[in-house]
Amino acid sequence: MEYFLELFLGGLTRGSIYALIALGYTMVYGIIQLINFAHGEIYMIGAFVALIVAGVCTIYGLSGVSILILAGIIAVIYACAYGYTLEKVAYRPLRGSPRLSPLISAIGMSIFLQNYVLLAQTSDFLPFPRLIPDFAFMEPVAHIIGSPELVILITTMVTMILLTLLIKKTKVGKAMRATQQDMNMARLVGVNVDRIISLTFVIGSALAAIGGVLVASYIGQVNFYIGFLAGVKAFTAAVLGGIGSIPGAVLGGLILGWAESFAAGYISSDYEDVFTFGLLVLILTLRPAGILGKVRKQKV
Amino acid sequence: MLQNLKKSILVSLWFVFLTFPLMVVRVNTMDQVVIWRWMNLVWVAVGSFVLSYLWRYMLARQQVRKKVADEGGEIRSKTQLLLEDMSFRYKAMGFILLAALVFPLVFDTYQSTIMISALIYVVLGLGLNITVGLAGLLDLGYVAFFGVGAYSYALLNHHFDLGFWISLPIGGILGCLFGVILGFPILRLRGDYLAIVTLGFGMIFKVVMENWGGLSFGPSGIANIDKPSFFGMDLNLADSTIYIYYIMIAMVIFTILVTMRLRNSRIGRAWIAMREDEVACVAMGIDIAKTKLSAYALGAFWAGMVGVLFASKTTFINPASFTFMESAIILSIVVLGGMGSILGVILGAFLLILLPEYMRAFSEYRMLAFGAAMVLMMIFRPQGIISNLRQTYEYKGSKEKKHNV
Numbered sequence: 001m002e003y004f005l006e007l008f009l010g011g012l013t014r015g016s017i018y019a020l021i022a023l024g025y026t027m028v029y030g031i032i033q034l035i036n037f038a039h040g041e042i043y044m045i046g047a048f049v050a051l052i053v054a055g056v057c058t059i060y061g062l063s064g065v066s067i068l069i070l071a072g073i074i075a076v077i078y079a080c081a082y083g084y085t086l087e088k089v090a091y092r093p094l095r096g097s098p099r100l101s102p103l104i105s106a107i108g109m110s111i112f113l114q115n116y117v118l119l120a121q122t123s124d125f126l127p128f129p130r131l132i133p134d135f136a137f138m139e140p141v142a143h144i145i146g147s148p149e150l151v152i153l154i155t156t157m158v159t160m161i162l163l164t165l166l167i168k169k170t171k172v173g174k175a176m177r178a179t180q181q182d183m184n185m186a187r188l189v190g191v192n193v194d195r196i197i198s199l200t201f202v203i204g205s206a207l208a209a210i211g212g213v214l215v216a217s218y219i220g221q222v223n224f225y226i227g228f229l230a231g232v233k234a235f236t237a238a239v240l241g242g243i244g245s246i247p248g249a250v251l252g253g254l255i256l257g258w259a260e261s262f263a264a265g266y267i268s269s270d271y272e273d274v275f276t277f278g279l280l281v282l283i284l285t286l287r288p289a290g291i292l293g294k295v296r297k298q299k300v
Numbered sequence: 301m302l303q304n305l306k307k308s309i310l311v312s313l314w315f316v317f318l319t320f321p322l323m324v325v326r327v328n329t330m331d332q333v334v335i336w337r338w339m340n341l342v343w344v345a346v347g348s349f350v351l352s353y354l355w356r357y358m359l360a361r362q363q364v365r366k367k368v369a370d371e372g373g374e375i376r377s378k379t380q381l382l383l384e385d386m387s388f389r390y391k392a393m394g395f396i397l398l399a400a401l402v403f404p405l406v407f408d409t410y411q412s413t414i415m416i417s418a419l420i421y422v423v424l425g426l427g428l429n430i431t432v433g434l435a436g437l438l439d440l441g442y443v444a445f446f447g448v449g450a451y452s453y454a455l456l457n458h459h460f461d462l463g464f465w466i467s468l469p470i471g472g473i474l475g476c477l478f479g480v481i482l483g484f485p486i487l488r489l490r491g492d493y494l495a496i497v498t499l500g501f502g503m504i505f506k507v508v509m510e511n512w513g514g515l516s517f518g519p520s521g522i523a524n525i526d527k528p529s530f531f532g533m534d535l536n537l538a539d540s541t542i543y544i545y546y547i548m549i550a551m552v553i554f555t556i557l558v559t560m561r562l563r564n565s566r567i568g569r570a571w572i573a574m575r576e577d578e579v580a581c582v583a584m585g586i587d588i589a590k591t592k593l594s595a596y597a598l599g600a601f602w603a604g605m606v607g608v609l610f611a612s613k614t615t616f617i618n619p620a621s622f623t624f625m626e627s628a629i630i631l632s633i634v635v636l637g638g639m640g641s642i643l644g645v646i647l648g649a650f651l652l653i654l655l656p657e658y659m660r661a662f663s664e665y666r667m668l669a670f671g672a673a674m675v676l677m678m679i680f681r682p683q684g685i686i687s688n689l690r691q692t693y694e695y696k697g698s699k700e701k702k703h704n705v
Contacts, residue, residue: 035492048322055327074321093359093679100438101678103495104635107440108674111628114670120340122323127329149311158662232503235496270511277500284493285485299658 002058007143007265008258013218013259016156020211021234022065022249023163024204024240030180030244031200033099034242037106038086039104040231041113042079046209047128047216048117050075064068068131068217082113083205084198092194110228117224126265130217143287157212160250163203167246176200180244231271236280241292251291310354313594316341316579353445358680384662400549414547414614414657417550420606422649425633426555427602427644433592433640434563436575438495440627441482445475445600445623447509449607454522454617455515464528468608475604487589499610502627509619521618527612544613545570551609552646556601559642562598570596572640625667632670636677638684 021043028036051073057067065208090109094102133149167173179196180184187193215230216222233256241252263275283290322338406414424446431439449471456462456470486497509516516522527540528547535543562568568592573581582588611617627653637648656666677684 009557011489029492031491035495037688045322048417052321052325052327056325058329059327059332059334078318086316090675090679097678097682099492101682103492103535105678107628107631107674108678110671111625111667112671112675115665115671116324118665118667120319129329167388170611172364179616216615232499239496247496269505273507274504277497277504280500281485281497284489284497288488288493 002144003265009145010215010265011258011261012151012254013037013257014261015237015254016153017211017215017238017253018234018256019250020207020240020251021230022157022253025235025244026243026246026249027176027200027204029228029238031176031183031197032091032095033126034091034102035106036091036201036204037103037231037237038090038113039204040229040234041110041225042086042205042227042228043208043212044222045082045113045212046075046079046205047212047222047226048224049078049296050209050213050216050221054131060131064133065131067129068188068234071131072210072213073193075213076206079205079209079212080202082214083208084200087198087201092197109121110231114224114228123224125221128220128222130220137219141164143181146275151173151198152214152218155214159178160209164246165294166203172196172199172246172271177270205239233276236276239280239290241281242290244292245292248290248292255291303354304356308349308354310344311352316345319344337704338346346410349649349677357687364679370646379531386693396676400534404545405662409538409541414543414654416541416548418650418653418657419545419552420610420613421630421633421653422552422646423548423555423602423606423644424630425637425643425649426559427606428551428630428634428644429599429600429642430559430562430571430602431595431599433635433638434568434575435571435592435643437592437595438452438492438496438498438703440495440499440631441505442630443504443622443626444502444600445478445603446607446610446626447505447619448478448600449604450611450617451509451516451522452619453606453608453611454525457525457611458522463606464526464612468605471608473509475598475600475607477602478592478604479598482600483593487592499624499627502622502624506619506622516619516654519618519620521616521620522617525615525617527615528609528612544609548609551606556642563640563642567591567594582612629670634672636684638686641684641686644684644686650683 011245019269021039024039024042025036028034028039053071053074054067057070086109090105091102094105114121133167135150173236175191176199178189178191179193183193186196191217204270211230212227234253237252237256238249239252240255241248241250243249256279259275259279260272264272267275321345322340324337326335326337328335370684403415405417423443427445428439430441431437431442432689452471452474453462453464453467456467462470481528482498482501486494488495510519512518528544530540530543563572570586572583573584573586574588574591574595578588581591608623614621633652635648636652637646638644652670656663662669
């Protein structure tokens with residue numbers, strides 16, 4: 001039972017990170033119907049920037065939680081800047097071209113950013129400092145859930161609540177929903193669509209960076225390649241839940257996290273990725289729109 | 301003018317800000333030192349300043365072209381006109397064939413080996429061109445079919461001592477089979493989902509090959525695969541390289557002929573129709589399921605076949621040869637060369653494989669350049685280096701008639 005609980009909570013932690021990254025995919029897809037392949041790279045860049053900031057801070061004598069917060073904030077700022085630039089350079093000139101073009105451009109951008117970090121920094125795995133301290137009150141349950149997991153769960157939950165509030169309650173959120181429903185109509189009623197699209201990228205990137213920093217400090221190492229697999233898995237989560245749907249992305253992330261955790265715990269950890277993609281193929285075959293996605297009839 | 305300058309300076313400053321932590325700071329946690337590389341910042345500033353001017357110029361040019369195209373005008377470059385000239389075409393083809401045939405006799409084994417790998421990519425590119433270029437189905441796991449071919453020969457050779465020539469069609473057919481297996485679950489999917497499932501398929505292949513030691517010997521791979529036999533003779537390294545080179549040339553010619561015939565066949569036209577508009581295609585009475593499956597199967601066939609040749613050329617394979625990066629390289633060959641265009645894909649393969657090979661000093665930057673090129677190509681020249689010419693029929697008499705009226 002305890003083993004089950006451990007796997008359950010491990011899956012929950014993992015899944016909430018997937019959900020965080022999947023939100024970026026789903027929001028972008030909802031608005032411009034593009035798989036932003038470079039989203040995983042933004043996540044990686046967020047983690048890398050946090051590592052650099054944390055490294056510099058440690059050497060210049062800061063310590064503890066202040067580093068975590070500082071590194072997190074700077075990572076989010078940079079991820080937002082990269083997300084904004086990415087959209088402006090690689091996707092905006094391609095608006096209105098055949099659907100394959102932006103997709104290929106996205107793949108190109110993903111390869112470019114990976115190799116940019118590889119060349120600018122290093123190809124080795126870099127150790128990421130343990131920024132999350134072990135809390136004393138977590139002592140009795142530490143064998144089931146550690147402090148980093150707790151921090152991850154709380155952070156992702158707070159972030160998701162804030163995101164929901166932003167989309168449901170604010171004027172910007174309303175404009176985003178309008179753009180998602182009908183871009184031309186939104187433009188007619190005075191929504192600055194270009195700005196909304198940029199904003200979507202920025203928010204998605206911020207979420208990815210938060211995920212990146214959390215995962216990096218949890219796992220303890222960073223490499224230029226981490227974004228690719230994380231991106232693919234998060235995309236799987238988004239598709240699983242129904243791409244374009246925000247609750248769907250969260251649900252998909254959690255299901256994927258549990259599926260991986262239990263499969264690794266009870267069957268074999270070698271084939272973890274196979275389970276992920278097997279699940280994806282299965283879902284897409286049975287229900288291409290995803291669990292919470294709406295089945296849209298194509299009209300001509 | 302002044303506005304442009306201001307814009308470029310702003311862009312340059314923005315990129316300096318953007319690249320600052322990654323390009324300038326390098327933390328060495330072992331020795332507790334921070335290395336500041338300020339020179340990089342200067343390069344970024346100057347580079348982005350110049351590039352922003354170029355970017356604007358190219359965008360403006362693009363606009364003009366679009367306008368001309370919208371007004372019904374047609375811009376045909378000199379190369380395109382030259383390509384349409386049949387007598388030039390035959391002469392050029394004859395010359396290239398001759399050059400290809402004498403190549404291994406003039407140059408040494410090393411050069412031939414490089415040429416062989418370029419030719420392998422030509423066939424891979426042409427195969428993927430069927431799926432991506434003609435049928436419009438993005439396939440990001442293409443290298444898996446290549447791997448299927450390579451592993452099928454390696455295993456057949458290892459366990460049953462089967463020779464190269466028997467394995468060649470087997471590899472192709474197995475690739476075909478896997479194409480169909482992949483095709484079935486994704487028949488109902490639209491473009492973008494397809495991309496991600498094929499990507500997943502490619503990854504599953506690699507993970508399975510790495511972990512299923514009983515079948516594939518795991519990450520250590522399979523060694524001592526036989527080279528192709530030449531009427532039972534034992535060839536030394538130089539001779540067998542030349543032999544493989546000629547097999548490869550024959551294979552490329554075979555591929556070109558088949559894809560050319562395919563493109564103009566009933567099924568080829570169905571592919572193009574499906575690429576342009578799936579709904580209209582169904583309305584015209586084309587069986588989408590059959591068309592999609594055949595696109596996957598026929599695309600995978602070439603990968604499987606050339607996989608067999610790859611295994612026999614290197615005599616050693618392991619899962620590390622079949623990563624996503626390989627798929628990305630093959631895809632960029634097709635995209636850069638020109639989707640759907642046979643000549644373009646061939647040129648693309650030579651450019652992308654030979655250029656990094658001969659410019660070893662810059663080989664680190666290879667993937668960086670590929671990525672950037674994919675983005676830039678999509679923005680400024682989506683049709684690729686050589687655009688695919690649509691077959692059109694012209695009524696020759698129309699001009700004279702106009703004069704009479």
